Amino acid sequence: MPLVTVAELLKKAEAGGYAVGAFNCNNMEIVQAIVAAAEAEQAPVIIQASQGAIKYAGIDYIAALTRTAADKSPVPIALHLDHGTSFEQCMQCIRSGFTSVMIDGSKHSLEENIDLTNRVLSVARAVGVSVEAELGKIGGTEDDITVSEREALFTDPMEAKRFVDAAGVDSLAVAIGTAHGRYKGIPKLDFERLRQIRGTVNIPIVLHGSSGVPDDAVREAVSLGVRKVNIDTNIREAFVNAARKVISDKPNEIDPRNVLGPAREAAVQIIRDKIRVFGSSGRA
Numbered sequence: 001m002p003l004v005t006v007a008e009l010l011k012k013a014e015a016g017g018y019a020v021g022a023f024n025c026n027n028m029e030i031v032q033a034i035v036a037a038a039e040a041e042q043a044p045v046i047i048q049a050s051q052g053a054i055k056y057a058g059i060d061y062i063a064a065l066t067r068t069a070a071d072k073s074p075v076p077i078a079l080h081l082d083h084g085t086s087f088e089q090c091m092q093c094i095r096s097g098f099t100s101v102m103i104d105g106s107k108h109s110l111e112e113n114i115d116l117t118n119r120v121l122s123v124a125r126a127v128g129v130s131v132e133a134e135l136g137k138i139g140g141t142e143d144d145i146t147v148s149e150r151e152a153l154f155t156d157p158m159e160a161k162r163f164v165d166a167a168g169v170d171s172l173a174v175a176i177g178t179a180h181g182r183y184k185g186i187p188k189l190d191f192e193r194l195r196q197i198r199g200t201v202n203i204p205i206v207l208h209g210s211s212g213v214p215d216d217a218v219r220e221a222v223s224l225g226v227r228k229v230n231i232d233t234n235i236r237e238a239f240v241n242a243a244r245k246v247i248s249d250k251p252n253e254i255d256p257r258n259v260l261g262p263a264r265e266a267a268v269q270i271i272r273d274k275i276r277v278f279g280s281s282g283r284a
Ligand code: G3H
Pocket: 024, 050, 051, 052, 053, 082, 083, 180, 181, 232, 233
């Protein structure tokens, strides 16, 4: 079927009390793996492109690959820009057929973040594209900061209300203790803060940096209003580890298909596991 919007998927997730998986893609094999997993689980799914993916593959290639996959598939699929850096980049993605964009103004002041988000919203609304924003700073596991320094960057529930009242986005990414990349220990999520945020803003919440977050913690976050869960690192690990195994088991292998095929299969398995944890299995 044609690509659908993220707003449409999250509306159903809200009604059903589950979350939709948003999986990062960088190449054809990962797009195929995400769609194969969604079909096997009969689940709606979001395919998203990070800044690194855009640099590596390009907006047009990602849009074309995902559109082809969606057109051939019976499950609902959305195409989303992850951590969009500027108004211009959001427009380029909309023009290329993305059905959703994230404008990440989290490094700006609250007022500047509101203004930037509203500029993107004014165009996105006119053409039926969904918008995600970020408030608080999620950051990376490699950031050299202490726990209390990270907590200082968490999303403030009252600011979240001001933000959403001033910029009517479809979903909001929040900082509650997750980070992008591989965790050194086990991440501890601030569920009380999540509960407060959900109490002040009545829109779907997005959990970034979800690779490596224990399944029970993800389930609890979903029970508290998280409706979109972003996963990248766990796919990278599964994909590259499987490719590495073929190369080390068969040093004479020269056919890329025999390296990338098992990598794609390993990605399918991890994505299926995640979809089950998010509760979106059988919701297509
Ligand atoms: O935004 C989170 C991504 O995992 C970062 O991905 O290295 O492809 O930009 P990237």
